[in-house]
Amino acid sequence: MTMAIIIAGGSGHRMGQDIPKQFINVYDKPVLIYTLEGFQKHPQIDAIEVVCLDGWHDVLWAYAKQFGIDKLKWVISGGATGQESIRNGVYNLEGKAADDDIVIIHDGIRPLVDETVLTDVILKAQKYGNAVTSLPYNEQIFVVDDEISTTKYIPRETLRRVSTPQAYRFGLLDSRYHEAFEKKIGIYGSSYTNTMMVELGERLYFAAGSDKNIKLTTKDDLEMFKAYLKSDKDNWLK
Numbered sequence: 001m002t003m004a005i006i007i008a009g010g011s012g013h014r015m016g017q018d019i020p021k022q023f024i025n026v027y028d029k030p031v032l033i034y035t036l037e038g039f040q041k042h043p044q045i046d047a048i049e050v051v052c053l054d055g056w057h058d059v060l061w062a063y064a065k066q067f068g069i070d071k072l073k074w075v076i077s078g079g080a081t082g083q084e085s086i087r088n089g090v091y092n093l094e095g096k097a098a099d100d101d102i103v104i105i106h107d108g109i110r111p112l113v114d115e116t117v118l119t120d121v122i123l124k125a126q127k128y129g130n131a132v133t134s135l136p137y138n139e140q141i142f143v144v145d146d147e148i149s150t151t152k153y154i155p156r157e158t159l160r161r162v163s164t165p166q167a168y169r170f171g172l173l174d175s176r177y178h179e180a181f182e183k184k185i186g187i188y189g190s191s192y193t194n195t196m197m198v199e200l201g202e203r204l205y206f207a208a209g210s211d212k213n214i215k216l217t218t219k220d221d222l223e224m225f226k227a228y229l230k231s232d233k234d235n236w237l238k
Helices: 033-040 055-068 082-092 116-130 170-183 191-197 219-236
Strands: 002-008 045-051 070-076 100-107 130-134 141-143 153-154 159-168
Touching: 002 033, 002 170, 002 191, 002 219, 033 045, 033 116, 045 055, 045 082, 055 070, 082 100, 082 159, 082 170, 082 191, 100 116, 100 170, 116 130, 116 159, 159 170, 159 191, 170 191
Parallel strands: 002 045, 002 100, 045 070
Antiparallel strands: 100 159, 130 159, 141 153
């Protein structure tokens, strides 16, 4: 089986809205539903779990019913940090997922997840045990020396941008989260599953990415998302 954990526990203060950004309506549909539709439509996804902000569980279930997201099986509460939220999602699958099942972790505010990206991350995870969506880095990266200057750069050919979706065999994912929280490794600050895995000594494998797979953090991101949606509608009309 292949399952997805969608992380939607954030409050979205940076967006400056009264409601969490994952529930903002864009063309009469919440952002989170766009995200869930990508997983709903993918033939290899069997079940979806959402780690959701407290107080919004019933709203999410209602939206799922309205928009036909019948692969949604579990809605659970997030934690105080991103890693605690992912951990809650992983632990909730204990007894539900087999060790060899593939579990995809994805940000609820990345609503333009592409079918080909999902397919590749599943394929690579089945082959290697894990897979992280990635893209080449096209800008020059310099290392800060004294805040106002630099004498060192990192060749961009040696870099990859990694985001979600990420996929892992459940046995690996579950055991590593227990280890990370017991040893307090890779769980603080901006840590995510991929960085935690590396800190715990795992080798990660690259899967295909897409520049459209934007994360909606600011109002500008929201406008870009609307532009992508409008572009898709225009293409369809042609």
